[in-house]
Amino acid sequence: MKSALVEQLGAALGPAYTIERELEGGGMAHVFVAFDDTLQRRVAVKVLPEHMAAxxxxxxxxxxxxLSASLQHPHIVGVLSAGIADGLPFFVMPYVDGESLGTRLLTRGRLTVPQAVSIMKDVARALAYAHERGVVHRDIKPHNILLAGGAATVTDFGVAKALSSAQRSGDGRSATLTDAGTSLGTPLYMAPEQAAAERSIDARADVYALGHARS
Incomplete structure (x- = not known):
């Protein structure tokens, strides 16, 4: 683990949490597994890297x-808390002891029809719930769909929107996310309007991405 980051994160989380290990393949964030001593459960802590925080x-x-912490649904991995560790934003989510759909497809190949239908139903229910409350995911893809206990859950709700809303305007003093080489979404699954960086992205972008995620 990155000792300096772990030390900063541990100080920000407080003594109630014990950081156990870092997960590989965290994508745009550093992901750590920590144990919540108060509630006796494991959580996932995601920390933005320096180039994105800047x-x-x-x-x-x-x-x-x-804002995404208000989403309480059996097929959504919710946000428990958020904070800043030495200038780096982080957020805490329940730890899902399973694998992503992306990993499942890479290691074991295509799903059976019943498996695919079951997963798509779970994700569609999660999206319908969020969309009814005006929340759009913006980055639906196999690696954001987690499989555990015979069910699928959607993770990272609100992350792409948070990055987009919090992006600083280029003023010569701070880099934008585009300058940093970061795409707000995943090109393979982006709806055309999202790829074109249109300002108004709605629920249809998630539906489009879900259609591609099942293929």
Missing amino acids: AVSVDRFRREIL
């Missing part, structure tokens, strides 16, 4: 990510 307003990112 391109966003960390306070606004925290406010935006906490």
Whole structure:
């Protein structure tokens, strides 16, 4: 584990949490597994790397990510808390002891029809719930669909929106996320309007991405 980052994160989380290990393949964030001593459960802690933190307003990112904490649904991995560790935004989510759909497809190949239908139903229910509350995911893809206990859950709700909303305007003093080489979404699954960086992205972008995620 990155000792300096772990030390900073541990200080920000407080003594109630014990950081156990870092997960590989965290994508755009460093992901750590920690144990919540108070509630006796494991959590996942995601920390933005320095190049992304430099391109966003960390306070606004925290406010935006906490908006997704209101999503309480059996097929959504919710946000428990959020904070800042030495200038790096982080957020805490329940730890799902399973694998992503992306990993499942890479290691064991295509799903059976019943498996695919079951997963798509779970994800569609999660999206319908979020969309009814005006929340759009913006980055539906196999690696954001987690499989455990015979069910599928959607993770990272609000992250792409938080990054987009918190992005600083280029003013010569701070890099934008585009300058940092970061795409707000995953090109393979993006709806055309999202790929074109249109400002108004709605639920249809998630439906489009879900259609590609099943293929």
